[in-house]
Amino acid sequence: MSHTYNFAYLDEQSKKMIRRSVLKAMAIPGFQVPFGGREMPLPYGWGTGGIQLTASLLGKEDVLKVIDQGSDDTVNAVSIKDFFRKTAGIRITENTPEATLIQTRHRIPETPLKQGQIMVYQVPIPEPLQFIEPRRPETLKMHAFEEYGAMYVKLYEDISKHDRIVTAFDYPALVHGRYIMSPSPIPKFDNPKLHQSPAIHIFGAGREKRIYAVPPYTDVISLDFEDYPFELETWEESCAICGSGTSFLDEIITDDKGSRLFVCSDTEYCRKNGKKEA
Amino acid sequence: MYVAVKGGETAVKNSRKLVAKARRGSKNIPEIQAEQIENQLGLAVDRVMAEGALYDRKAAVHAIKQSQGDLVEAIFLVRAFRTTLKRFGNSRPVDTGKMKVLRRVSGAFKDIPGGQILGPTYDYTHRLIEFEDEPELLQSQGDPQGDTGGTPGEKNEHLTRVVAILIKQGLMNPGQEELIGEKIEDLTRQPLKIPASRSVRLQAMARGDEGFLLGSAYSLQRGFGLDRHPFLGELRVGFVEVMVTPPELGFDIKVGEIKVTECFMINRNNGTKEDAPGFENGYGLVFGQNERKAMSVSLLDRSLQNSEKDSDNKYPARSQEFILSHSDNVESSGFVQHLKLPHYVDFQSELISIRNLRKKHWKNRKKKDESHL
Numbered sequence: 001m002s003h004t005y006n007f008a009y010l011d012e013q014s015k016k017m018i019r020r021s022v023l024k025a026m027a028i029p030g031f032q033v034p035f036g037g038r039e040m041p042l043p044y045g046w047g048t049g050g051i052q053l054t055a056s057l058l059g060k061e062d063v064l065k066v067i068d069q070g071s072d073d074t075v076n077a078v079s080i081k082d083f084f085r086k087t088a089g090i091r092i093t094e095n096t097p098e099a100t101l102i103q104t105r106h107r108i109p110e111t112p113l114k115q116g117q118i119m120v121y122q123v124p125i126p127e128p129l130q131f132i133e134p135r136r137p138e139t140l141k142m143h144a145f146e147e148y149g150a151m152y153v154k155l156y157e158d159i160s161k162h163d164r165i166v167t168a169f170d171y172p173a174l175v176h177g178r179y180i181m182s183p184s185p186i187p188k189f190d191n192p193k194l195h196q197s198p199a200i201h202i203f204g205a206g207r208e209k210r211i212y213a214v215p216p217y218t219d220v221i222s223l224d225f226e227d228y229p230f231e232l233e234t235w236e237e238s239c240a241i242c243g244s245g246t247s248f249l250d251e252i253i254t255d256d257k258g259s260r261l262f263v264c265s266d267t268e269y270c271r272k273n274g275k276k277e278a
Numbered sequence: 279m280y281v282a283v284k285g286g287e288t289a290v291k292n293s294r295k296l297v298a299k300a301r302r303g304s305k306n307i308p309e310i311q312a313e314q315i316e317n318q319l320g321l322a323v324d325r326v327m328a329e330g331a332l333y334d335r336k337a338a339v340h341a342i343k344q345s346q347g348d349l350v351e352a353i354f355l356v357r358a359f360r361t362t363l364k365r366f367g368n369s370r371p372v373d374t375g376k377m378k379v380l381r382r383v384s385g386a387f388k389d390i391p392g393g394q395i396l397g398p399t400y401d402y403t404h405r406l407i408e409f410e411d412e413p414e415l416l417q418s419q420g421d422p423q424g425d426t427g428g429t430p431g432e433k434n435e436h437l438t439r440v441v442a443i444l445i446k447q448g449l450m451n452p453g454q455e456e457l458i459g460e461k462i463e464d465l466t467r468q469p470l471k472i473p474a475s476r477s478v479r480l481q482a483m484a485r486g487d488e489g490f491l492l493g494s495a496y497s498l499q500r501g502f503g504l505d506r507h508p509f510l511g512e513l514r515v516g517f518v519e520v521m522v523t524p525p526e527l528g529f530d531i532k533v534g535e536i537k538v539t540e541c542f543m544i545n546r547n548n549g550t551k552e553d554a555p556g557f558e559n560g561y562g563l564v565f566g567q568n569e570r571k572a573m574s575v576s577l578l579d580r581s582l583q584n585s586e587k588d589s590d591n592k593y594p595a596r597s598q599e600f601i602l603s604h605s606d607n608v609e610s611s612g613f614v615q616h617l618k619l620p621h622y623v624d625f626q627s628e629l630i631s632i633r634n635l636r637k638k639h640w641k642n643r644k645k646k647d648e649s650h651l
Contacts, residue, residue, distance in 0.1 A: 034469040041358035044612025075286040168627035187627040209469035
């Protein structure tokens, strides 16, 4: 059975539908827009929301970068790049400034983004209130009425129990003073990169069939309290390869005696930074 | 000294090669042919078409072969193919009353107009594995009499539906009209909204996972949502015609026949002050021959109808959201298995968070211990 697929896999009608949802999402920052999510040849939970966004946003001139856990070379990133290389035949890069579209899972690159770039996020659970209230009709109401008390109570409970907010990733943020948004499971370390970013950030949840966005130069404020301000992770170590003391570091176990070293999670940044220092 | 975090590309390439090899198995054994799957694994093909939500035997057959018989994987392949196909119109509603029946039974009535037709079923076989080295068992079965399935049967006349009899007697509300017409929503084009209309619920269940729906229906029967025994009004399996009316022609054209399983389940309703006592029906329609699924869908259809009215959805199988949001095996299989993907970054954040908590924990413990001294 021979069958030829359209440019970037999805048919043009589906792409148009997704782009319309993206426009709506851009117009209401942080609001989760339901969309007619399509089935993709990759499994749900592996980035189908992001892939659909990328497929509908890609043009022939685009340069695509795909990262997973900050790295260009992890298995899922390789597989997604492979998919678009095959179905769209576009240029793929690892160089962050060169990319016009960056699909990511769990990280925002260390290299500052610029105007004209689009970040596409793979989102497993788009609803920031999901674990406070799993019923969708209820959370819809909570968002509609800005009833975010329950979220603050949860953070407060953390403080009363642990003397700090323990949420480490997928840290909720208030978008332009209106909607609370899940930034997807990026470490909270990356949250500030969304605030007043010159790039477009679009979030796609394939299984839950929702799209939301942070347009350029939008306020994205991580939730906190005056007396318990939002804090970032810090490391005592610096990167064992490039020496960076400011990037997000992954811990690598080097033997079975518990020795470990720390390296940049963003491999592309690390390589460049290493060259600069050398 | 740097540890290998690179090398994903080669690993993926090798993995693909390995699975292709595993799929083919030993080269000393002839490769299984598509025709063999289509003819000898017909019920697997039916299931893949139903949950793949695409009536395309050829696609289902190749998907089964490609997935080494892992039907959920095959369903996924069919869905991914289906999603790329163009819509060129809607068919007319199929008339299951005019079904070419292979099989048709009712558990509620001993005899029904048109008769009970047992047809091809495993219901009355003895579940004894017929190992190839036991030819006697095979021979003792004798030759089957009449049609054994796979092709349209002979019964082509209009067989009255059992529920139609109850409706005629005023014992049951028709309640089917809402399901027929061009205005029905399409779950594959619009995201699921809760509460969902009945047509959307039936669509979701028609493509839902057989095992999940079966278990959920079973929970109803075990008292988790049903307080009395339901009855099988009618179960029929057969071929129905698919008719299309091209707008430029204005008359019906038969584009083909599809095999479906249709089920009506009857539940007693004691009535309220306003509503007279009577029966309610639960409905299920699935592609191919899949009776346990059609029956499960019918049971759930009825329990979800009631979930609209009463707030008593403390049982999972009475909650629309619980059933409809979790019945799709392409969604659930993907998300459960995504845990195989790397989560280094999030786990790193957890490590830091936990270490900080532990530091504080030990500090507090120390303080407490000291104050006891």
